Amino acid sequence: MTRIPYATKGDTPFQQVLGTCERVMWKWVDLEEELIHYGRLSVSLKEQVRRTLAEVNSCEYCKRKGKPDELHINERQVVATGFAVVFQQLNGEIPDAVFARLQETFTNEEVVELIAWITFANASQQFGAAVKLGSET
Incomplete structure (x- = not known):
C-alpha cells in the first residue's frame, strides 16, 4: 500500500x-512534458x-512500464543508459573518461539535456520508491 493516500488531482x-x-x-x-517531448534527444x-x-x-511503479529493450538498442542508447547507471551509482561523480565518451557521442546541448533527464527521472523514481508507489498489487 502506498504510504501517502491518493489525492483527487492528477x-x-x-x-x-x-x-x-x-x-x-x-x-x-x-517539467516532465518539457524534458520528454522537447529537445534534441529522441523520446x-x-x-x-x-x-x-x-x-x-x-521503483515498482516505474518498473511496471517495462524493462529496458535490449534487442532494439542503438549506440547512442547504449552510451546514454550506461552513463545513467554510472551517474546514479557514483552520485554524479563522473570520471573524466566516462564524460569524454559521452561527449564523443552527444553534442553539449544533448549532454545537458541527458543529464537533466537523468536527474529528473532519478528524482521521480526515488519519490515513487519512498512512498511505495506501485506496491499495491
Missing part, C-alpha cells in the same frame, strides 16, 4: 500522490534511460 497514480501538493504536481508535470532514448534507471532505483 491523471496517474504518481500524479495523484504528488497531487497532495497540487502546485508542485503541476510544475512537475510541466525512445529517454524512455530507455528511464527504464534502465527504474531497475537501479527499485
Whole structure:
C-alpha cells in the first residue's frame, strides 16, 4: 500500500500522490512534458534511460512500464543508459573518461539535456520508491 493516500488531482497514480501538493504536481508535470517531448534527444532514448534507471532505483511503479529493450538498442542508447547507471551509482561523480565518451557521442546541448533527464527521472523514481508507489498489487 502506498504510504501517502491518493489525492483527487492528477491523471496517474504518481500524479495523484504528488497531487497532495497540487502546485508542485503541476510544475512537475510541466517539467516532465518539457524534458520528454522537447529537445534534441529522441523520446525512445529517454524512455530507455528511464527504464534502465527504474531497475537501479527499485521503483515498482516505474518498473511496471517495462524493462529496458535490449534487442532494439542503438549506440547512442547504449552510451546514454550506461552513463545513467554510472551517474546514479557514483552520485554524479563522473570520471573524466566516462564524460569524454559521452561527449564523443552527444553534442553539449544533448549532454545537458541527458543529464537533466537523468536527474529528473532519478528524482521521480526515488519519490515513487519512498512512498511505495506501485506496491499495491
